[in-house]
Amino acid sequence: MKDKVVIITGGSSGIGYALAEAFGANGSKIMITGRKQEALDEATNKLEAKGIEVISFQSDVSKEEDNQKMAEAAVKHFGRIDILINNAGISMRALFSELDLSVVKRVMDINFYGALYATKYCLSEIEKNQGSVVGISSIAGYRGLPARTGYSASKFALQGFLEVLRTEMLKKNVHVLTACPGFTASNIRKSSLTADGSHQGDSPRKEEKMMTAEECANHIYKATKKRKKFLTLTTQGKLTVFLNKWIPGFMDKVVYNVMAKEENSPFK
């Protein structure tokens, strides 16, 4: 991974920031992107203090033109792109019957279209270098989670896109990884959108009991290095994917009961 140029969207916090640390610690050159320059500056300073070669680029993944500019800026600065990690994402939590449809659109624009745009503008460079496209999906991209219609739909769509890309790139030796973390401690649940599009504010789950962002990033780093096609994390996540394939009706009940136990569950 030494000297590989890695773009990480949404790289100023959570799993994205931990990925910047993991790749950077192994000698990769990093570009982190995000919407807020202040958060990017703070993350860049912390990474530089660890001896990591890093630049930031202010960009909203849901805006196609920002992704084109991002790819151009990476090539201008580093001369190449080897790995794109489509990490930027948001979540939502509300029953579909109560949900303002603009929330689903916002989630799709970031989680699905954001990855599509970023990949579109980085792909020719990645092809030249026989590099990698990594998509950070979720267990929710294999098994729909109640009160997460928009989120699950965006991750199912992402996985469909990645599967086709992987197949199209077979003879070009471009590696495509679909990475599916399970519950990982981060801000994603606090910033989740509610039925009317406002932020949830609190996590409904015990974040301290989850995998850390650093552990998650290390798994993704290793899977990228080994050019694995799939990474499914946590025993609970693997079991969910496996059982859902064979007994989806039974899993409806299991998943309903698990999600209904969350704090302030919309089912109550």
Ligand SMILES: NC(=O)c1ccc[n+]([C@@H]2O[C@H](COP(=O)([O-])OP(=O)(O)OC[C@H]3O[C@@H](n4cnc5c(N)ncnc54)[C@H](O)[C@@H]3O)[C@@H](O)[C@H]2O)c1
């Ligand atoms: N934390 C989990 O439990 C979990 C589980 C499975 C998958 N994931 C996925 O991991 C990825 C990272 O999430 P996280 O848990 O680290 O949460 P996080 O909220 O810490 O990170 C998400 C990052 O994306 C950025 N972002 C959001 N909208 C953006 C936009 N329009 N343009 C650019 N950047 C934007 C945020 O600012 C943030 O830096 C997401 O794709 C998420 O769906 C997380």
